[in-house]
Amino acid sequence: MLEEIKKTAAWIKAQTHDFTPEVGIILGTGLGDFADRIETEYALDYKSIPGFPVSTVEGHKGRLIFGRVEGHRVVAMQGRFHYYEGYGMQQVTFPVRVMQQLGIRYLFVSNASGGINTSFRVGDLMVITDHINLMPNPLIGPNMAELGPRFPDMHNCYDRELIARATRIAEEEGIKLQYGVYVGGTGPTFETQAEYRYFKAIGGDAAGMSTVPEVIVARHMSIPVFGVSVITNCGLSDEVGDHEDVQRQGKKAGVRMQRLFERMIKEL
Template sequence: MLNQILETAAFIRTKTAQFEPEAGIILGTGLGDFADNIEVHCAIDYKEIPHFPVSTVEGHKGRLIFGTVSGRKVVAMQGRFHYYEGYTMQQVTFPVRVLKQLGIKYLFVSNASGGINTTFRTGDLMVITDHINLMPNPLVGPNIAELGPRFPDMHNCYDKALRAKATAIAEREGIKLQYGVYVGGTGPTFETQAEYLYFKAIGGDAAGMSTVPEVIVARHMSLPVFGVSVITNCGLSDEVGDHEDVQRQGKKAGVKMAKLFMEMLKEL
């Protein structure tokens, strides 16, 4: 895998004129419009990139965007990969490995999720404080020492300093934030009521089908991570899960998320 990471990073550098991003941003379902805030240097479709998977989910455009936001050089993944698409966990997390090789110092992740905490409302932004992993771990298998340790510590996997910065910015800009634990499951089914009750019982505040594998791999490589979930439905209500509505709610709340990310990037 290390050779593939190096080959992919080398290919991307030939397309970006050695553009070196400071931060990587993963845009979840319905949140791809954040890319409109990027002063674009170049964009590359995933299908052009060697060893890269291809997005198969509606709402994930499937391209890497290199450019500047708030004076910071960034690379944004406009669309991510999921275990439920049939990819291995190593394929799902491969792009994060490549972004680190390209030089990022921080990783920002976002997702659309179902609210478990009964105080949450549709459209809320939840800063992820921790996660519960109910998926296969992406580090299972031989460890590549050049990438990270065999047994990486997951304390503070969502960086406390970045969370504190987000809180200060939100107070200044009038952005309401929730805080909580994200439960990552395989999907692709939306959760049953019994599953939501189980997630609540084990300490979850929101649930989704992504993010956790990417964060595990980022922390394996000692990348500081900041994560936000957009609450697109309330799982313990009688609402029926619908992917199109998830996309709509994500786009609406994405405006607030974009403001938060832009201000955070400015203050890194």
């Protein structure tokens, strides 16, 4: 696997003339418009990249964007991969491994999620302070010691300094933030009411079907992570959720997330 990661990274470097990104960004459902804010220098379709999976989910365009945000070099995934698509965890997290080989020093992740905390409202931005993993761990199997330790520590999984910076920027920009624990499940079914009550009982504030594997792999490689969930539905209500509504709500709230990400990247 390590050799495949290195081969893919080498191919991308050749296509982008050794463009070295400082920040990796993963854009979740309905949040792909942030790519339009990037001063794009290169754009690669996933299907053209050796070893890359292909996103099969509506709302995920499937491109790797290289460019600048507020003067900083970034690489953004316009669409991610999910366990529920039938990919193994090594495939789901493969792009994060590749981005590390390309040179990223920070990882920003975003997702659309269902609110568990009853104080949350549709459209809220929740800064992820921690997570609960209910998926297979992506580090199961032989450890790639060149990338990280066999038993990586998950304290400060979501970087406290980056969270503090986000809080200050949000106050300056008038952006309301919530804070909470993200519960990562396999999907693809939306959660039952009983599952939401269980997630609440074990300490969850929002639930989704992504992000956690990518964050685990990033922390395995000692990359600081900042994460935001857009609350696109309230799981404990009687409203029936669907993917189209998740995309709509994500797109609306994405404007505020974009401004937050831009300011944070500017100050790195």
